[in-house]
Amino acid sequence: MIDVCLFGAGLIGQVHAANLARHPRVRLRYIVDPNPEAASKVSALTGAEIADTQTVMNDLSIRMVFIASATRTHADLAMAAAAKGKAIFCEKPIDLDLKRTDQCLAAVEKAGVPFQIGFNRRFDPSFRALKARLAQGEIGAVEQVIITSRDPEPETEEALAGGGGVFREMTIHDFDMARNLLGEEPVELFATGSSLVAPQYAKLGDYDTAMFVLRTASGRQCHINNSVRAAYGYDQRIEVHGADGMLRAGNRVPTSVEMSGAKAISHDKPYYFFVERYAESYAAEIDHFIICVETGRRPDVTASDGRKAMILCEAALASAKSGRLETVRF
Amino acid sequence: MIDVCLFGAGLIGQVHAANLARHPRVRLRYIVDPNPEAASKVSALTGAEIADTQTVMNDLSIRMVFIASATRTHADLAMAAAAKGKAIFCEKPIDLDLKRTDQCLAAVEKAGVPFQIGFNRRFDPSFRALKARLAQGEIGAVEQVIITSRDPEPETEEALAGGGGVFREMTIHDFDMARNLLGEEPVELFATGSSLVAPQYAKLGDYDTAMFVLRTASGRQCHINNSVRAAYGYDQRIEVHGADGMLRAGNRVPTSVEMSGAKAISHDKPYYFFVERYAESYAAEIDHFIICVETGRRPDVTASDGRKAMILCEAALASAKSGRLETVRF
Amino acid sequence: MIDVCLFGAGLIGQVHAANLARHPRVRLRYIVDPNPEAASKVSALTGAEIADTQTVMNDLSIRMVFIASATRTHADLAMAAAAKGKAIFCEKPIDLDLKRTDQCLAAVEKAGVPFQIGFNRRFDPSFRALKARLAQGEIGAVEQVIITSRDPEPETEEALAGGGGVFREMTIHDFDMARNLLGEEPVELFATGSSLVAPQYAKLGDYDTAMFVLRTASGRQCHINNSVRAAYGYDQRIEVHGADGMLRAGNRVPTSVEMSGAKAISHDKPYYFFVERYAESYAAEIDHFIICVETGRRPDVTASDGRKAMILCEAALASAKSGRLETVRF
Amino acid sequence: MIDVCLFGAGLIGQVHAANLARHPRVRLRYIVDPNPEAASKVSALTGAEIADTQTVMNDLSIRMVFIASATRTHADLAMAAAAKGKAIFCEKPIDLDLKRTDQCLAAVEKAGVPFQIGFNRRFDPSFRALKARLAQGEIGAVEQVIITSRDPEPETEEALAGGGGVFREMTIHDFDMARNLLGEEPVELFATGSSLVAPQYAKLGDYDTAMFVLRTASGRQCHINNSVRAAYGYDQRIEVHGADGMLRAGNRVPTSVEMSGAKAISHDKPYYFFVERYAESYAAEIDHFIICVETGRRPDVTASDGRKAMILCEAALASAKSGRLETVRF
Numbered sequence A, B, C, D: 001m002i003d004v005c006l007f008g009a010g011l012i013g014q015v016h017a018a019n020l021a022r023h024p025r026v027r028l029r030y031i032v033d034p035n036p037e038a039a040s041k042v043s044a045l046t047g048a049e050i051a052d053t054q055t056v057m058n059d060l061s062i063r064m065v066f067i068a069s070a071t072r073t074h075a076d077l078a079m080a081a082a083a084k085g086k087a088i089f090c091e092k093p094i095d096l097d098l099k100r101t102d103q104c105l106a107a108v109e110k111a112g113v114p115f116q117i118g119f120n121r122r123f124d125p126s127f128r129a130l131k132a133r134l135a136q137g138e139i140g141a142v143e144q145v146i147i148t149s150r151d152p153e154p155e156t157e158e159a160l161a162g163g164g165g166v167f168r169e170m171t172i173h174d175f176d177m178a179r180n181l182l183g184e185e186p187v188e189l190f191a192t193g194s195s196l197v198a199p200q201y202a203k204l205g206d207y208d209t210a211m212f213v214l215r216t217a218s219g220r221q222c223h224i225n226n227s228v229r230a231a232y233g234y235d236q237r238i239e240v241h242g243a244d245g246m247l248r249a250g251n252r253v254p255t256s257v258e259m260s261g262a263k264a265i266s267h268d269k270p271y272y273f274f275v276e277r278y279a280e281s282y283a284a285e286i287d288h289f290i291i292c293v294e295t296g297r298r299p300d301v302t303a304s305d306g307r308k309a310m311i312l313c314e315a316a317l318a319s320a321k322s323g324r325l326e327t328v329r330f
Helices: A011-022 A038-044 A053-058 A073-084 A098-112 A127-135 A166-182 A199-203 A278-296 A303-322 B011-022 B036-044 B053-058 B069-082 B097-109 B127-135 B167-183 B198-201 B281-297 B303-322 C013-023 C036-046 C053-058 C071-083 C098-111 C125-133 C166-182 C199-203 C280-297 C303-322 D011-023 D036-047 D052-060 D071-083 D098-112 D125-135 D166-182 D199-204 D279-295 D303-322
Strands: A002-007 A025-030 A062-067 A086-090 A114-118 A142-150 A185-196 A209-216 A221-227 A235-242 A245-249 A257-260 A265-267 B002-007 B026-032 B060-069 B087-090 B113-115 B142-150 B186-194 B209-216 B222-227 B235-242 B243-250 B257-260 B265-267 C003-007 C026-032 C064-069 C085-092 C114-119 C142-150 C186-194 C209-216 C221-227 C235-242 C245-249 C258-261 C264-265 D002-007 D025-034 D064-069 D087-090 D115-117 D142-150 D185-195 D209-216 D221-229 D235-242 D244-250 D257-260 D266-267
Touching: A002 A011, A002 A278, A002 B060, A002 D064, A011 A025, A011 A038, A011 A062, A011 A278, A011 A303, A011 C209, A025 A053, A025 A062, A038 B069, A053 A062, A053 A073, A053 C186, A062 A073, A062 A278, A073 A086, A073 A098, A073 A257, A086 A278, A098 A303, A098 C258, A114 A278, A114 A303, A127 A166, A127 A235, A127 A245, A127 A278, A127 B257, A127 C036, A142 A166, A142 A278, A142 D209, A142 D221, A166 A209, A166 A221, A166 A235, A166 A303, A166 B002, A185 D185, A185 D209, A199 D142, A209 A303, A209 B281, A209 C264, A209 D142, A209 D185, A209 D209, A209 D221, A221 B198, A221 D209, A221 D221, A257 B127, B002 B011, B002 B053, B011 B026, B011 B036, B011 B281, B011 C221, B026 B036, B026 B053, B026 B060, B026 B281, B053 B060, B053 B069, B060 B281, B069 B087, B069 B097, B087 B281, B087 C114, B113 B281, B127 B167, B127 B243, B127 B281, B127 D279, B142 B167, B142 C142, B142 C221, B167 B186, B167 B209, B167 B235, B167 C303, B186 B303, B186 C209, B209 B303, B209 C142, B209 C209, B209 C221, B222 C064, B222 C142, B222 C209, B243 B303, B265 D025, B303 C026, B303 C258, C003 C013, C003 C053, C003 C280, C013 C026, C013 C036, C013 C280, C026 C036, C026 C064, C026 C125, C036 D071, C036 D266, C053 C064, C053 C071, C064 C071, C064 C280, C071 C085, C071 C098, C098 C303, C114 C280, C114 C303, C125 C166, C125 C235, C125 C245, C125 C280, C125 D257, C166 C209, C166 C221, C166 C235, C166 D266, C186 C303, C186 D071, C209 C303, C221 D098, D011 D036, D011 D279, D025 D036, D025 D064, D052 D071, D064 D071, D064 D279, D071 D087, D071 D098, D087 D279, D098 D303, D115 D279, D125 D166, D125 D235, D125 D279, D142 D166, D166 D185, D166 D221, D185 D303, D209 D303
Parallel strands: A002 A025, A002 A062, A062 A086, A086 A114, A142 A221, B002 B026, B002 B060, B060 B087, B087 B113, B142 B222, C003 C026, C003 C064, C064 C085, C085 C114, C142 C221, D002 D025, D002 D064, D064 D087, D087 D115, D142 D221
Antiparallel strands: A142 A235, A185 A209, A209 A221, A235 A245, A245 B257, A257 A265, A257 B243, A265 C264, B142 B235, B186 B209, B209 B222, B235 B243, B257 B265, B265 D266, C142 C235, C186 C209, C209 C221, C235 C245, C245 D257, C258 C264, C258 D244, D142 D235, D185 D209, D209 D221, D235 D244, D257 D266
16 A cells, blocks of 8 residues: 545545545555645545645655645645655646756655656557557558647636646647657647637637647648537547558547437547546556555656646747747757 | 345346446445356455345345346245345346245335336437337327347357247347337237247257237237347337327447448448447346335336336247237236 | 330339430430430430330340339339340339239249349448458458448328338348348248338328338347438448457448537537438449359349348248238248 | 530540430530540530531531540630630630630630639539538638548649649648638638659649648638548548538438448448549539520629639649748638
């Protein structure tokens, strides 16, 4: 049994809390959140004790921390945990600032503690199977990757305020997936954004609709399309073209029921949002991290993956402004 | 917290054990199985104490029993539990003998304890959604139901020996689904069986391939096709035709990955067998039973449903021999 | 160029007329129909001359006749054409009476002229591909066949009057397909019919909703389900189960457009009825017949196939009354 | 009956020849091709007379010409036909040179003859239905369009020599479709190309793998992905995202047969290439043109559409070199 602490009792924190509570080999000891109501809710559901950061960091029995708190607190918590030798699972992004990210990574590296970044989609059963079949050479060398990634609904202006913007909050997952599937690092990136859906994004200087093209050194290409709204639910699809064919992973639907009526044949729309769509991947990423900590194996998704995805975000922001294919420097 | 005992640590018992161990409102206190290895396995995974029937029955803190032991023990265990006022979840069939089934039901009725029969497919999310949409009148009055139900692989001769035969072990689920969807009780039934797949079935006077037609009093019809082997995995599909269209529920597949290759476009085959395919329904039926016990609500699938499905099995056996549409008398 | 005459300018006659007019190696010389308007319409579209039966039969340049007139005229026209040495393409059924069918077949046999029966579905590209893959052993020995065959709308009482009934007009195609796919002749047949859709059928002593089970000598099984109404259009599907898997052929849809909306994902319903759904098969069956006549090859679908399908219709009518699995005697 | 002449007896010329020969209201009088064998082949199949350009242009009974000859001859033939008052159906591109294109269009305009450009995909039943449903507002305002367009196999070096390159030969169709679906003219375009598939393209300074992003003035976006090779056949898909959902049109497959085997469920791959995939659209575009000429209606796809698609090709070539979002000036 490994004793763990969870930082953050928000939406994503609750997802982790439920998975940690069900896990046979860990004990969710502490929940830390500045909002007492949120903390109480998680505590009630899981039996975790409400604590403050200091207590947790000083408790030597806590060998593992899950950081799902506000983005601006990630780096501090990670560095504090690293200093105490605790294994760290951290939600993306590590920090919105690259220098601070590098500082944090240096601290983690120095401490030598296991660190996994929360790119949960890598653990989605369909994407994982797709990747494994790519790795087995089922379609030969990769040539083009097409990533469709669309949220069900725009966020409110309140929720957006203080966030990192759409590229750093949403596209970052797609950039990580692009890196994961291209088989080579992207070296150039083109981005373009528009304001077509919800004015609160433009108000903050942000985009609600965007397209991206990434290139690797050998000329492999990746397209990403994003929107903050899809009337039919969370749209998460991947398509990889190689010399010998195409592998793709489509949306998942709640039931297999199909209705043949007088107007059309219809079936379920995809799951509403990430909590439902990626339920399995959230459980699997935690399981992966725990196994890594138990066995000393290096997690498949590291701090460096978090950093590189952030650098792609920066290049995208630059390109959306310059209208140029920007060079990526990791 | 409700303290429960599980009888039976075989394949289906293990499924129930895992769901009971994860359930937030019950405690799996005891596991009873004549096979010490099987019992130990469940005990190790769930923390349940290995016990004998007597102890469990006499332990007043055990308010609920799950009977997933050998078929011939179902009726005795159910009657013993009823006598002690315990709520009973019982795997189908209650007994292979109708008289003994009736005896057991009388005892349960007299004791007034909650009783749910393990027709888990009623709790499958897709079949449940289909049924709910039927009930909402989406396709008007039901006219025909088509049930496809095919196991992945024949059982060995050893496994078959002492069993109730394919109709009573396998088709019984389809008969229950037919009743569930037709909206009227079947009053006539035609069955025909063949030996095309695996000789061990014929050796025991049984069939490995069968077709059925059921009729209700108003003339609604239901077709069932069964085979003990499907090369592509567990095949569980339902199609309901009504005045205004068709509702159907197809197989579920592990991932959404699709491969477009030089020869064909291919996707995952269905889940291998019931443990995977009906994972959600096993969890949901237990949840339903617990809620019923907690709230005093009558379970949706009762002992009477188990009895009626058995009567359809008897009619099917008679029809397969007589070559006639047999009358069903509940 | 082969000069041909078409008997019958009704719906199915018009389909043949259009295909004959477009065919590069035949010339549609005559159209014969007691209804002058119908004949004129075909004549206007194709340039065929309106003629009477006598003229056509006596015209030695007419080497081929297509009989798509009223059922009761089929046998007479076929025997007259046979006597004149003309190749005969005849719509099913040859006659509603088995004796008269046998008489007609004897006359055709004696004359030694090519004869093809209009079981167009054998020439549907999907069903044909399915059959070819069966023949190549892709799923091993056939065990069960499931045929879904549902018309879009019931016929009016007027249209039904004088017809042969649903089994002989509609199910006859499915019986032929069952024979085509089972790989063995059916030797037993069970049928059951209901009146659930449109009272005009029951008024004529007929059924609007029916199910069938056929058995071959080795125990292979076939299920057919029929309805005279499907709200979503013409439903024509086949499913064949064998030792190594399942081959199935689904409905065809007009376009590949899919709509993802706030309520569901929907796509086109199937083609409305046989003219659209089987457009390719009507062209292909004519092409096949012409090639057979040109090359002296025996058509794939012969008078004997027409006769055997009729015998299955008789067995079905008997079974629907007796409630027994009836023996089929070809 | 309209007498027509066809220029060009190559692959695309043969497609037009077959459709013209079958058309009920035109007569394919002449075929013109410098290659006598090709001309003879078309003549044999259709009965068209082999002629030279002069004869055709001087024959006043020829009211309509179909130009499917080598690209470099398009403008001359079109101008000659315009001068003689003949209606012109011209394959794309009008010319690889924009000035010459403009000259040709001016001549056509001056002559006032009907002119249709061969953007056949506009007449594909699925794309056409998608467009019609867009126009009906089914998904509200368009926000993003995704066009997948991949050829089955690279062309040989010989076939490529003298051609206009991939953007002008292949992507031009996608640019037209982008304009057709975006609902606004593109004003900016980004392109990037690679050499990953077949060296003959790079040898000619061309790309075999490319991605494009187009923007309209209001910020609507379109992505196009191209490859000269798709192992699974011709890949032609469209996806349109709007405020209220997504409309998409997938590939079409030869049959509806599905195989469920021990490894996977598989179905047909798409049609091999444009002759099969767009068979209906080639027939429909000719039909549309003939109706336009008969009724004096302006064709839906005009010379101006051909010109604008060429301008997008030029912008794409510039962008692929500059790495910039290039401004489009029609």
